[in-house]
Amino acid sequence: MLIFTHVTWLDLCLASAGVYLVMQAFSKKNPAPYPPGPSRWPLIGNIADIPHNKAWLTFARWGKKYGDILHVEVLGRHIIVLNSVKAAIELLDTKSSIYSDRPVLTMGGELVGWKYALGFLSYGDRFRYYRKTIHRIMGSRAAMSVYEPIEEIETRRFLKRVFAKPEQLQTHIRHTAGAIILRISYGYEVQDDNDPFVDLADRAMRQLSQSNDTGAFMVNIMPWLANVPEWFPGAGFKRLAREWRQTLKETVDAPYTFAKDQIAAGIAPLSFTSNLLKGHTLSAEEDHMVKWSALSLYTGGADTTVSTIYSIFLAMTLFPDVQKKAQAEIDAVVGTDRLPSFADRDSLPYIEALVKESLRWHVVVPTAIAHCVSEDDIYDGYYIPKGSMIIPNIWFMLNDPQTYANPSQFNPERFLDNDGRDPEREPRTICFGFGRRICPGLHLADASIWISTVMSLAVFDISKIVENGVEHTPEIDSSSGAISHPKPFKCSIKPRSAKAIALIEQDVGY
Secondary structure (H helix, E strand, O other): OOOOOHHHHHHHHHHHHHHHHHHHHHOOOOOOOOOOOOOOEOOOEOOOOOOOOOHHHHHHHHHHHHOOEEEEEEOOEEEEEEOOHHHHHHHHHOOOOOOOEOOOOHHHHHHHOHHHOHHHOOOOHHHHHHHHHHHHHHOOHHHHHHHHHHHHHHHHHHHHHHHHOHHHHHHHHHHHHHHHHHHHHHOOOOOOOOOHHHHHHHHHHHHHHHHOOOOOOHHHOOHHHHHOOOOOOOOHHHHHHHHHHHHHHHHHHHHHHHHHHHHHHOOOOOOHHHHHHOOOOOOHHHHHHHHHHHHHHHHHHHOHHHHHHHHHHHHHHHOHHHHHHHHHHHHHHOOOOOOOOHHHHHHOHHHHHHHHHHHHHOOOOOOOOOEEOOOOEEEOOEEEOOOOEEEEOHHHHOOOOOOOOOOOOOOHHHHOOEOOEOOOOOOHHHHOOOHHHOOOOHHHHHHHHHHHHHHHHHHEEEEOEEEOOEEEOOOOOEOOOOOOOEOOOOOEEEEOOHHHHHHHOOOOOO
16 A cells, blocks of 8 residues: 655654654653553654554554553554453443544545544534434344345345355355345345446445555554645555545435435335435435435445455355354254244354354454544553544454464354353454444344355355365455455355255245
8 A cells, every 4th residue: 555655754754753842842741651562763653663454463463562552652643552352341431431532534534535424423413413313223133123124135135146156256245235235224226236336335445444444544643644735756645535535425425315316206115314314304414414324324334244244154164064063053943945034043043153253253343443532541550642542453352362262263152151161252242343432233234144144054055166176275364454354265155955946046026
């Protein structure tokens, strides 16, 4: 990722040094030491230490050396990394009144324009409005039940696509996730192939992930760089921001306009947007908030569930014994004459454990979205200054061998009662974030992952692919970025039986 050319580093450092010296001249004495962390250089701090790729691995390595809470500083910007659930809960949950703000991420938030989306919104009235509306419509499993038919129908369509073209698995997962979230958010039914809204969301989410990757753009650390002209050497980020801003504008406006047109014509199906707009006359400000809260729901579910479901197919390829146990439970409870449905969920504890393990084994948002502390604070004898960026290292929390035995193994049984041993820590209390910033769409994501998993395992056998007589074992690796995906892999996906084919080919319709 382009940050700045080496030619301009000296100029930047000299300018930054001046700013730093002025700040130091007027700074007050700290009431306590900062948390431990890697040694800092004078003036520039840890600018050379900030990882630009898979930051969570570097943070985990630092955590082993410095402890559960660590500190780095870049040109006066304080960054606090939390490597334990205990620290995350005690700060982000218990002290949520001062730890619920967001830092200004200049690239993604200001230059691209994501600052109005819920995930990046500053804490305040607009944030509370978004949360309240999303919670009212889908803040519990019971509230989500009205959308279960949509999820079941779109997942059955997914089975058909996978059966027809199993080699395009990742495309099918993305298409189905987009179909579900677009239907729920806007009442929009996607086209079978190359749907413009699905493609638009896919592009926007890739750009969002890149723009908010920890350390990827120096403008996120030094916001004043946003004033550098686009032609300036090394300022290629300005051109990217301009292009990505246009993508975001289309992503916000196009599906919302579709939903409003459907409502005006009297033909809008039930959706998040129609629920908020039907029978209401909104001010310009209220209209803006509805549009962006719908976008927040739409983009929040358009990419994260794709990553988890894809990782489940990877896990089933690598851990066939888990797949066999899951299929045995489905066959015993549901049988082979029908597809599973949400009505079966409480009767399938192993599938439930498998979904939990998928959320732990492949962490979709490894460093969450950074929080920001709004007041000076003292924690465990350490000083956390106002404005510090707080990064919970969720990846390490879910891969800590002190919490999860053999964390690299995909083992759903860790979440079941086994031989009198208590289940290991529930990953859903970690992977969806903390405090007032916990993901409001967690029940939607959880439902999408569950129904995709149980229906797929009911009808498909997933295994390593054999090419030219050679069995290929997929590599376990993940992409960098704010949202992490498993590295693309090949696998064999075949119907389990003639009965399974018949279930896949059943007619599907709204």
